[in-house]
Amino acid sequence: MYSIDWRSDLDSYFDIDPAEGTISTNEMLDRETLPWHNISIVATKLNSPVLTSRVAVSVHVLDINEFPPELASPYESFVCENAKVGQVIQLFSAKDQDVPNSGQQFSFKATKDEVRNKNFTIRDFGNNTAGIVTKRGGFRRRSQEIYHLPVVIEDNGYPPKSSTGTLTIRVCGCAADGSLLTCSAEAIFLPVGLSTGALIAILLCIVILLVIVVLYVGLKRQKKKETLMSSKEDIRDNVIHYDDEGGGEEDTHAFDMGTLRNPKVVKDNLFRRDVKPEVKQGPRAPPSKDSADIRAFINQRLKEHDGDNSAPPYDSLATYAYEGNGSVAESLSSIESLAVDAEEDYDYLNEWGPRFKTLAGIFGEQSEARSDSTNTEH
Template sequence: MPERLAEMLLDLWTPLIILWITLPPCIYMAPTNQSQVLMSGSPLELNRLGEEQRILNRSKRGWVWNQMFVLEEFSGPEPILVGRLHTDLDPGSKKIKYILSGDGAGTIFQINDVTGDIHAIKRLDREEKAEYTLTAQAVDWETSKPLEPPSEFIIKVQDINDNAPEFLNGPYHATVPEMSILGTSVTNVTATDADDPVYGNSAKLVYSILEGQPYFSIEPETAVIKTALPNMDREAKEEYLVVIQAKDMGGHSGGLSGTTTLTVTLTDVNDNPPKFAQSLYHFSVPEDVVLGTAIGRVKANDQDIGENAQSSYDIIDGDGTALFEITSDAQAQDGIIRLRKPLDFETKKSYTLKVEAANVHIDPRFSGRGPFKDTATVKIVVEDADEPPVFSSPTYLLEVHENAALNSVIGQVTARDPDITSSPIRFSIDRHTDLERQFNINADDGKITLATPLDRELSVWHNITIIATEIRNHSQISRVPVAIKVLDVNDNAPEFASEYEAFLCENGKPGQVIQTVSAMDKDDPKSGHYFLYSLLPEMVNNPNFTIKKNEDNSLSILAKHNGFNRQKQEVYLLPIVISDSGNPPLSSTSTLTIRVCGCSNDGVVQSCNVEAYVLPIGLSMGALIAILACIILLLVIVVLFVTLRRHKNEPLIIKDDEDVRENIIRYDDEGGGEEDTEAFDIATLQNPDGINGFLPHNRRGLLGGISQDAV
């Protein structure tokens, strides 16, 4: 304690002693216009005459002081003397009064108005206020008139070492990579000292480490902390606590100090390879396990952390490289072995794999230590399982002609039990795929037969499912899809592609194309359709029309002459025979209806109905009414006559059945039933006058006997 007290007294009085020695006799003198206020230890005798020039010369010599000093934190029994105001106009007659104003005048600083002595009456703190600006003035004691202009001066508070260094941002945290070289910079810390950094050493700081050696060191002046040991290992120790001290007074004895803590964490680098926990792994798996199922896991441990511990796994050797694969689990950091292809206990019962674990992220600084990888052996045993039957093919494609006979064999499926204790197999058809029961299957040998006739034009494909079931274990079943394609045979005759109706102009020209028609066939020959067109043999020399085959498989009907008259005959029927190119070929007869129409000069159809003859001009209205009445009367007579004849069931013109049979031409075509009986009036065939005037009752083409005279 006495030594500490002596040091404090020495620190307190040393600045005062230095100040006392260094102060000049004249502490402060502020120049004025005619005289000056002097702060001096002894009066100066100057004459009023020529004083201004002499004072200017004196100020140039540099002894004029413009500030005073007072020691901070000084406290004593008496106010401390800061300085003295004095003017050369004061002859010592005590007729001059000194006045002080400005910062702290009267509260902090007090002046003796007679002697000019300035005292500090309060304890000062430089850190609170470092300087004070005041104004001094000398006035006549009796008249209070200024003897000098006011003069400004400064009182500075002299610093003492009364503030210890502080670490404002502590405690601190820093990181440095493990295995760093000696002298690697970690961080730097900074302390502050409230004392005056300009005056003395009160704010001159020196840094040192109190705790944390020999791992770290610190620069005394810059406070940069560095590693003091090379290759510190995070896996051995990850965190260090460092205690740092900052001491003022340049670190000398008697200075004040402050401390803080720094926590240094070693960050991980990839300096450790992965290592399998065991060199041999054993797994077993049933042969019927689903593809992609995880069989087992292997793990290689790594002392590093984060991405430095990430490892990738691979199968590098073994007899099961094609059947198994290994993937990396990023979360668990292990390898998952999965099945890639089906296993067969009867073929191979065990496999051996060699797996490798290697670091994903390699640090080149440590690559020379050796390979950052490790290997282990994996043995996989396949267990027997009761497997379902296996078909010889995953799918079957069968073909059958649409005219195939019932119960004929279409094809065959085969299946076997892959187990060692092979079981017999029974076959069946999934009837949900064959609702119409068009096919059957032999339960023992898998032969598929036809149960009902097939028609390609109704359905080309039939898709059924065949089921194979083990006789010893009915739960073991397998299914296979069977696609049956119906092949085409030539069983449909060609016919017109649509219902055609041609129009012929009365003023048409010979050779003019009346209509172009095309044919269609429900069959589908491999080489495509090719149609042959012809007229009936007895109509080849038709005087009215002819036909011409086009390159696009269509047919054009041409007029042989002009001068057609719709008043004479309005409709012509032209039967056309269409044959396909099948083997054997099929043919049918389609009838084209040709209607004679009235046309304009440029060939535009205007009217196709029977029109009345144009009456001669000049007939009276009475004549027209008489003609109309005659027509109505004739119609009534005809209706009554027809009604009476039908009532008696007598034919209108037909004489006997033999006449009808002699005039019917038979064709090998199917008729239209009752509709065909109304297609034309058979009585016309016996009327020699109706050769060119045959009119059907509807527009449908004839499918049966048409006489040559009708066209």
């Protein structure tokens, strides 16, 4: 009986027929991962299991052409501005992960689209190497700094594999003997002796100056706006100031009683409220009975107002007017009210709230006074 020592084939790549001893594969074999496999085959006698022998078997995994060729390395090519026509500027080669029995053989050529390229072409030297050849001269970094050249690489395997790589060519400044000087495009615009670090420092200073100017202009505009706000848009200009103490001896302009007078009366002799009128001396008329009644009424109301605890603590003006007989609305005073008015009940004024408290007190006292007078006459 034949078997495979499991310690020599831990991944179980192979299997063996126990009677025939034919070795077969259990898994896919990859030459690029493990090109050789070493296993141990054990032979055992059936009627005597203790009689065994073993032999080492080496399995060589052959290669097939499954990988396309590629560039050997990422080449960094350059062409001088003073390069001549037909000059080889770069040599390159290829590599392949496959190992054909007859050896590797690569061919190089330009793509179909690059056949009409007027700048560069590919030259195959037949020894697995090729070169980049210039087709013109007079390259300038100002017009174009970098060129890309595709190249097709093909191997000789079966079936053949091919791939397309890209070569990058940079235009550089060179000396007369072809030695490289610089490939930086910014060096064209720099004066002699000015390095890249110096240029960066100059640009940084310019940026800082621009930032300072922008900040200065912004602060100046902000300051100007604040000045306009303080002079024209000051919110305090919308506040109306009053210097009125709420009345007094000379504050009679706000209590013009002319609206209660007869509108047919000509207002030719009106005086300004803020100017004391000139008093003309003349014969004084004897006091009438109506004047005495009005004076007594005003004195009584003045005493009541002075003794009222609910009156405001500041100076106020209490106005009492007597229209006389010329008013269109007739008399509005309670002095000339009819006798029937005395019987009217003004208690409902107490229900109107604090604003009518004084008025309710006045009419309440009048009602009590008239009731006492009526009782006395009776």
